[in-house]
Amino acid sequence: MLEESEARKQVLERIETGPVIWLPIDLARDHFAAQDLHGVSDFPDFDNSSMDGYAVRASEAMTGASLKVVDKIQPAGIDQHLKLPVGHAIRIFTGAPIPEGADAVIMQEDVDRTDQVILVQEAVVTGENIRRRGGDVCAGQKIIAQGDRLTPARLSLLASQGIDEVPIYTRPMIHVVTTGDELVQIGDYRMPGQIYDSNGILLKTSIEALGGIAEQVHLQDDPELMRQAIAILCEVSDFVVIAGGVSVGERDFVKDVLNALGVETSFWRVRIKPGKPFLYGQHPNGCSIFGLPGNPVSAFVTFQIFVAPALRKRLGQIVKDPGLLQVIGRAGEVLRNGGDRPHYLRAVETDGEVFLSGTQQSHAIFGLSKANCLIRLEPGQKVEEGDMVSGIKL
Ligand code: AMP
Ligand code: MG
Numbered sequence: 001m002l003e004e005s006e007a008r009k010q011v012l013e014r015i016e017t018g019p020v021i022w023l024p025i026d027l028a029r030d031h032f033a034a035q036d037l038h039g040v041s042d043f044p045d046f047d048n049s050s051m052d053g054y055a056v057r058a059s060e061a062m063t064g065a066s067l068k069v070v071d072k073i074q075p076a077g078i079d080q081h082l083k084l085p086v087g088h089a090i091r092i093f094t095g096a097p098i099p100e101g102a103d104a105v106i107m108q109e110d111v112d113r114t115d116q117v118i119l120v121q122e123a124v125v126t127g128e129n130i131r132r133r134g135g136d137v138c139a140g141q142k143i144i145a146q147g148d149r150l151t152p153a154r155l156s157l158l159a160s161q162g163i164d165e166v167p168i169y170t171r172p173m174i175h176v177v178t179t180g181d182e183l184v185q186i187g188d189y190r191m192p193g194q195i196y197d198s199n200g201i202l203l204k205t206s207i208e209a210l211g212g213i214a215e216q217v218h219l220q221d222d223p224e225l226m227r228q229a230i231a232i233l234c235e236v237s238d239f240v241v242i243a244g245g246v247s248v249g250e251r252d253f254v255k256d257v258l259n260a261l262g263v264e265t266s267f268w269r270v271r272i273k274p275g276k277p278f279l280y281g282q283h284p285n286g287c288s289i290f291g292l293p294g295n296p297v298s299a300f301v302t303f304q305i306f307v308a309p310a311l312r313k314r315l316g317q318i319v320k321d322p323g324l325l326q327v328i329g330r331a332g333e334v335l336r337n338g339g340d341r342p343h344y345l346r347a348v349e350t351d352g353e354v355f356l357s358g359t360q361q362s363h364a365i366f367g368l369s370k371a372n373c374l375i376r377l378e379p380g381q382k383v384e385e386g387d388m389v390s391g392i393k394l
Contacts, residue, residue: 031168042134055102105129147318169316172238244294337377346371
């Protein structure tokens with residue numbers, strides 16, 4: 001059986017980033033930049049005032065000095081190309097170009113104005129209240145790095161540079177295939193013994209939250225029907241994520257179906273709990289196929305540790321080491337892994353203290369719904385109350 005890190009390595013080796021398209025910036029939010037982007041011009045690209053006030057020479061604007069106010073004003077907008085005569089001040093507003101000869105702006109609150117004269121109440125120093133050309137960004141400077149998420153603030157940075165399109169990695173099309181005769185969809189009649197499908201929404205929304213496009217198809221446990229449906233889905237998907245039917249039961253047909261479709265299975269089974277029967281393969285056309293165990297918690301954990309890193313890579317998100325665990329906090333209770341596989345436990349971290357979130361069986365969705373982290377315990381590991389624990393933040 002493969003170790004988790006080796007299994008993830010094998011998956012990621014087979015996932016390619018991209019393809020790349022250019023998108024208008026108003027459609028690009030939360031995509032990842034497909035290349036470095038550089039400043040087109042200095043920002044600001046002219047010296048301008050950061051205050052409403054008067055443009056002056058600092059050497060003339062001592063406390064108690066009076067300065068004559070020039071007739072013309074310089075509002076924000078088109079540069080009036082005003083020149084500041086000696087002994088004068090020019091009325092100026094926030095964002096307005098600094099007139100030639102001025103080297104500071106005195107705030108309007110710091111002067112007394114009578115008619116065409118200001119009396120300086122508070123002296124200014126050279127450069128005060130002036131936003132210098134290039135003070136934020138210089139032309140040619142790298143402003144976005146490949147792999148950066150295009151947040152609203154980064155999109156506004158691009159807009160400030162007059163850049164209206166950005167290269168991004170496209171969102172992959174992912175089909176979620178839920179399997180099982182015992183499952184019904186919400187709204188359908190549920191016979192005794194049947195259960196509602198909960199993996200469909202779990203996986204579809206998990207994919208969407210990371211940036212993929214997801215659709216769900218439910219299939220009965222019928223190998224011929226599965227073969228036909230999955231064959232079509234592989235033609236129209238970047239990834240197919242199958243939940244259930246990958247284990248060793250008589251009614252677990254997924255492996256045989258994939259073999260019949262010529263899928264090259266990289267591995268089946270990983271040394272983790274929950275999630276042992278996880279499978280990864282590639283269809284001859286390059287479509288990646290993830291086989292997740294059907295138990296909801298197992299599906300969730302294997303999604304987090306295998307599918308999510310693959311999806312992030314496909315979307316061009318830079319993740320240094322997807323296997324790196326984070327420190328979660330201090331155990332609020334004794335934790336133990338008596339088994340022979342690394343165990344991901346569902347837990348809640350509050351103010352640095354970590355408690356399990358209910359029963360740890362792999363069908364237990366309520367505990368999963370409360371969890372804000374997964375704690376990883378190595379085989380045989382015992383954690384005392386107060387010890388630091390690490391895992392994955394959700
Ligand atoms: P399987 O991996 O197909 O053997 O399924 C393992 C367990 O997970 C069974 O108890 C299934 O009923 C349950 N299960 C499988 N698929 C789903 C699903 N889509 N939603 C909820 N439970 C499921
Ligand atoms: Mg099943």
